[in-house]
Amino acid sequence: AQSVSQHNHHVILSEAASLELGCNYSYGGTVNLFWYVQYPGQHLQLLLKYFSGDPLVKGIKGFEAEFIKSKFSFNLRKPSVQWSDTAEYFCAVKGNTGKLIFGQGTTLQVKP
Amino acid sequence: DGGITQSPKYLFRKEGQNVTLSCEQNLNHDAMYWYRQDPGQGLRLIYYSQIVNDFQKGDIAEGYSVSREKKESFPLTVTSAQKNPTAFYLCATKDRGNQPQHFGDGTRLSIL
Numbered sequence A: 001a002q003s004v005s006q007h008n009h010h011v012i013l014s015e016a017a018s019l020e021l022g023c024n025y026s027y028g029g030t031v032n033l034f035w036y037v038q039y040p041g042q043h044l045q046l047l048l049k050y051f052s053g054d055p056l057v058k059g060i061k062g063f064e065a066e067f068i069k070s071k072f073s074f075n076l077r078k079p080s081v082q083w084s085d086t087a088e089y090f091c092a093v094k095g096n097t098g099k100l101i102f103g104q105g106t107t108l109q110v111k112p
Numbered sequence B: 001d002g003g004i005t006q007s008p009k010y011l012f013r014k015e016g017q018n019v020t021l022s023c024e025q026n027l028n029h030d031a032m033y034w035y036r037q038d039p040g041q042g043l044r045l046i047y048y049s050q051i052v053n054d055f056q057k058g059d060i061a062e063g064y065s066v067s068r069e070k071k072e073s074f075p076l077t078v079t080s081a082q083k084n085p086t087a088f089y090l091c092a093t094k095d096r097g098n099q100p101q102h103f104g105d106g107t108r109l110s111i112l
Helices: none
Strands: A010-014 A019-021 A032-038 A045-050 A056-058 A064-068 A073-078 A087-094 A100-102 A106-111 B004-007 B010-013 B019-025 B031-038 B042-051 B054-057 B064-066 B076-078 B087-094 B107-111
Touching: A010 A019, A019 A106, A032 A064, A032 A073, A045 A056, A045 A064, A045 A073, A073 A087, A087 B042, A100 B042, B004 B087, B010 B019, B019 B031, B019 B087, B019 B107, B042 B064, B076 B087
Parallel strands: A010 A106, B010 B107
Antiparallel strands: A019 A073, A032 A045, A032 A087, A056 A064, A064 A073, A087 A100, A087 A106, B004 B019, B019 B076, B031 B042, B031 B087, B042 B054, B064 B076, B087 B107
8 A cells, every 4th residue: 555654743943954754655656746834823735746857846946855866765855944844745646546645744843 | 724614613512412613615525534543643544425415434433424415515423332532533525636625614523
């Protein structure tokens, strides 16, 4: 069965620190990859997506992610986090079933 | 997203009762989805519908039912057979082709 694993469940950073959130998936075929963010009290929003082409994807609010096919990974990065980045982050993968499989989520807390 | 309306925002249910969560969209998207979000487990797919009058079970359909009589509406009924219904329920829609899913604001269901 397809699965998605996010390595970090809870991350605490100070403002201006760099961020990398890990995401690995278990499906070997063609995939579509997504990162969603859920700010406190708000709905899930799409941060960025990868369908094909350049494996380095840039999203909103300075986030980017790199698709490394050989490692089945799609890690999310941001060079310098802000207090407003405090949120829960979800990696999601769509494989051959057409269904979106979500990771467990990572809670990011940024200290001002 | 502004085009997806979930109601109510908070819902309380007595044990043994069925309750229905509403999801309405004006995005003209063909596909609609219901997810359940629990802490530390990410989002899990309950039911989905790719087209009017058709729907499929997701990974955790037991104790739930849906209908898709209109393109705009995809209500979810949490039946008394669902033994652990307390959760945050998210509705999502998707346009045709390689498009991401868009999410509503969610309904938080609690058992009295």
